[in-house]
Amino acid sequence: xxxxxxxxxxxxxxxxxxxxxxxxxxxxxxxxxxxxxxxxxxxxxxxxxxxxxxxxxxxxxxxxxxxxxxxxxxxxxxxxxxxxxxxxxxxxxxxxxxxxxxxxxxxxxxxxxxxxxxxxxxxxxxxxxxxxxxxxxxxxxxxxxxxxxxxxxxxxxxxxxxxxxxxxxxxxxxxxxxxxxxxxxxxxxxxxxxxxxxxxxxxxxxxxxxxxxxxxxxxxxxxxxxxxxxxxxxxxxxxxxxxxxxxxxxxxxxxxx
Ligand SMILES: NC(=O)c1ccc[n+]([C@@H]2O[C@H](COP(=O)([O-])OP(=O)(O)OC[C@H]3O[C@@H](n4cnc5c(N)ncnc54)[C@H](OP(=O)(O)O)[C@@H]3O)[C@@H](O)[C@H]2O)c1
Numbered sequence: 001x002x003x004x005x006x007x008x009x010x011x012x013x014x015x016x017x018x019x020x021x022x023x024x025x026x027x028x029x030x031x032x033x034x035x036x037x038x039x040x041x042x043x044x045x046x047x048x049x050x051x052x053x054x055x056x057x058x059x060x061x062x063x064x065x066x067x068x069x070x071x072x073x074x075x076x077x078x079x080x081x082x083x084x085x086x087x088x089x090x091x092x093x094x095x096x097x098x099x100x101x102x103x104x105x106x107x108x109x110x111x112x113x114x115x116x117x118x119x120x121x122x123x124x125x126x127x128x129x130x131x132x133x134x135x136x137x138x139x140x141x142x143x144x145x146x147x148x149x150x151x152x153x154x155x156x157x158x159x160x161x162x163x164x165x166x167x168x169x170x171x172x173x174x175x176x177x178x179x180x181x182x183x184x185x186x187x188x189x190x191x192x193x194x195x196x197x198x199x200x201x202x203x204x205x206x207x208x209x210x211x212x213x214x215x216x217x218x219x220x221x222x223x224x225x226x227x228x229x230x231x232x233x234x235x236x237x238x239x240x241x242x243x244x245x246x247x248x249x250x251x252x253x254x255x256x257x
Pocket of ligand 1: 009010011012013014015016034035037039054055056057081082083084085103126128129130181182183184185186187188189190191
């Protein structure tokens with residue numbers, strides 16, 4: 001079997017951790033990211049994985065992590081931008097942005113952009129959600145207070161939109177880039193804390209991330225959004241196909257990073 005280098009962010013818990021375990025069991029070389037040294041060490045030992053630590057709410061740390069990865073690897077076959085946040089006691093970063101936008105949208109954009117030279121023939125799988133709301137530019141810029149859910153839903157449409165935009169920009173010279181809703185209410189810490197429910201079988205999410213990472217049939221869907229609640233590629237929320245708005249969002253993200 002062709003063993004792939006697969007980098008997973010937020011691989012210390014939830015869907016990321018279980019996907020790392022699954023892909024390792026299939027014989028792939030797993031590279032994990034986390035923010036907690038203790039959790040990272042434990043998972044790295046279990047999976048015999050190289051690990052990188054960064055708090056994704058701090059873009060400087062994201063840049064430093066990308067630099068270390070660029071120094072260490074010549075090729076990454078799959079990048080799964082899985083880390084994400086919904087509820088938090090600290091909704092603002094030191095720079096005044098909403099932490100959902102920074103962790104769920106800006107950090108994966110910056111990481112992907114920096115790692116593009118390693119990802120040439122690879123894949124980028126971006127975790128979106130069924131929760132998607134129109135991006136308010138002022139909210140993206142940290143100038144508007146939002147509820148946890150509104151911030152999360154905007155950040156998830158924004159990552160879906162930059163995925164499509166970047167896929168178009170890199171074309172056949174770059175990786176396949178796919179945004180995915182792994183299915184709603186999977187039983188992770190995010191869902192238990194956010195919705196007060198034990199949630200559904202997490203393997204529903206693990207299986208789609210595994211398929212998107214490895215199966216040939218997805219290669220023709222770069223730029224698209226896979227909705228695992230309905231088990232098919234589907235249009236995102238209406239704004240998600242607005243090329244002009246996507247361009248504006250990417251310009252704002254570029255300004256911030
Ligand atoms: N569960 C669902 O039903 C569902 C549905 C749609 C989309 N999603 C998406 O799926 C992805 C995984 O979510 P999950 O449900 O598995 O949630 P989870 O169990 O809370 O895991 C989230 C992961 O992200 C990491 N993370 C959070 N904030 C971070 C930060 N500032 N810096 C670095 N890492 C950070 C966490 O690190 P720690 O281990 O240190 O906490 C953890 O490893 C997320 O993008 C989420 O939005 C989930």
